[in-house]
Amino acid sequence: MKILVTGAFGQLGSEIRELSVNYPHDTFVFVDREEMPLDNVEIVAEVLNDIRPDIIISGGAYTAVDKAESESELVDIINHRAVGVMADWTAKNNKKLIHISTDYVFQGDCRIPLKEDEPTDPINVYGLTKQRGEQAIIESGADAIIIRTAWVYSTYGANFVKTMIRLMTEKEEISVIDDQVGSPTYARDLAKTILDIIHSSKWQKGIYHFSNEGRISWFDFAVAIREIKGLDCKITAIPTTAYPTPAARPKFSLLDKSKIKDTFGAVVPDWKDSLEEMLTKV
Numbered sequence: 001m002k003i004l005v006t007g008a009f010g011q012l013g014s015e016i017r018e019l020s021v022n023y024p025h026d027t028f029v030f031v032d033r034e035e036m037p038l039d040n041v042e043i044v045a046e047v048l049n050d051i052r053p054d055i056i057i058s059g060g061a062y063t064a065v066d067k068a069e070s071e072s073e074l075v076d077i078i079n080h081r082a083v084g085v086m087a088d089w090t091a092k093n094n095k096k097l098i099h100i101s102t103d104y105v106f107q108g109d110c111r112i113p114l115k116e117d118e119p120t121d122p123i124n125v126y127g128l129t130k131q132r133g134e135q136a137i138i139e140s141g142a143d144a145i146i147i148r149t150a151w152v153y154s155t156y157g158a159n160f161v162k163t164m165i166r167l168m169t170e171k172e173e174i175s176v177i178d179d180q181v182g183s184p185t186y187a188r189d190l191a192k193t194i195l196d197i198i199h200s201s202k203w204q205k206g207i208y209h210f211s212n213e214g215r216i217s218w219f220d221f222a223v224a225i226r227e228i229k230g231l232d233c234k235i236t237a238i239p240t241t242a243y244p245t246p247a248a249r250p251k252f253s254l255l256d257k258s259k260i261k262d263t264f265g266a267v268v269p270d271w272k273d274s275l276e277e278m279l280t281k282v
Contacts, residue, residue: 001026003198004053006086007060008032012100014156015191016057023195029053032060038082039074048089055198056086058099061130065104066246068126079129084136091142096203098194103150103182103211105131108250115256116148116207124247134207145197146207147190147260150253151221154187155281160218164225165282168233178219178237182253185211186274193266202264209255212271224272228279 007013008030020028029051033039036047038060048056062068062078083099090097104127105120122128137144153159167174190210197203216224219237226233240249260266 001055001198002029002051002053003027003055003057004029004031004048004051005057005059006031006036006038008035009156010059011152011154011157011159011187012059012191015154015188016059016195019188019191019195023199036060038062038078041077041081041085044082044085045089048086052093053095055096055098056090057194058083058086058097061100063126065124065126065249068129069124069246072125072129075125075129076132079126080132080136083133084140087137087140087142087144090144091140095143097137097142097144098197099133099137099144099146101134101146101148101207102127102130103148103250103253103255105134105148106250106253108252110252113254113256114209114252116209116259123250126247143205145203145205147194148207148209148255149185149190150182150211150255151184152187152190153184153278155278156187160184160221161225161275161278162282164222165229165231168226168229168231168235171233173234173236174222175236175238175242176219176222177240177243178217179239180249180251180253181215181217183211183214183216183255184221184271184275186269186278188278189269189274193260193264196266197264200264204263208260208263209257210260210266210268211255211257212274213257213268214271215254216271224275225279228276
């Protein structure tokens with residue numbers, strides 16, 4: 001089986017690359033912006049025709065949420081139009097696609113874990129382009145699985161966990177938002193789930209949710225990082241209004257994982273167990 005992974009050096013792509021050694025009978029092709037620039041849809045089509053993968057793992061995306069507010073056209077090309085090209089190619093060639101989406105497609109004003117059929121209503125440009133990417137996949141008729149995730153972190157790349165460690169090492173006191181609720185996603189857990197789905201006999205197209213188990217705020221997340229790392233830094237809880245950003249953030253991002261567990265038997269670890277596992281590597 002030939003598996004094409006976009007976003008090769010991102011958090012998810014890097015974790016998949018590390019795990020790919022466990023699948024010696026598969027051929028993994030990892031591409032990043034140099035090999036397959038997602039801002040050039042013509043080249044995206046050319047690369048797909050050249051590689052001809054059996055499965056595409058679409059992990060590459062424009063993820064600079066605040067910057068996206070001022071680069072809406074570029075973000076739309078990468079998160080929407082390029083995804084549409086991959087979906088159309090998948091449908092035309094009778095292949096499979098796994099696309100990574102986000103909790104940002106939701107308004108974020110709910111108070112119960114979000115199911116896959118919850119109406120989408122993005123509150124920023126990034127979320128809107130990711131929603132359009134989902135729609136392009138559905139309209140293509142491709143044999144595709146869309147996995148929405150949230151609060152992704154890893155030993156690779158830039159993320160909240162690594163930023164907190166740096167700030168708590170440099171400063172005596174920091175402030176962290178406590179009124180945005182969700183659950184983090186260790187990219188390695190998501191990578192394992194994706195590879196398990198690909199290699200199982202239970203493939204079923206549709207939209208699924210995946211993040212680690214539990215319900216916390218960003219403040220809770222920061223406190224746990226401090227405790228596990230044994231750092232000495234005061235953390236003050238603040239509301240979202242005290243930390244304005246160009247792009248609005250959902251207040252509630254907790255995802256219901258029942259469907260992915262019931263359909264594929266996915267194992268979803270507790271957020272703190274995964275955080276501890278990740279921090280042993282940092």
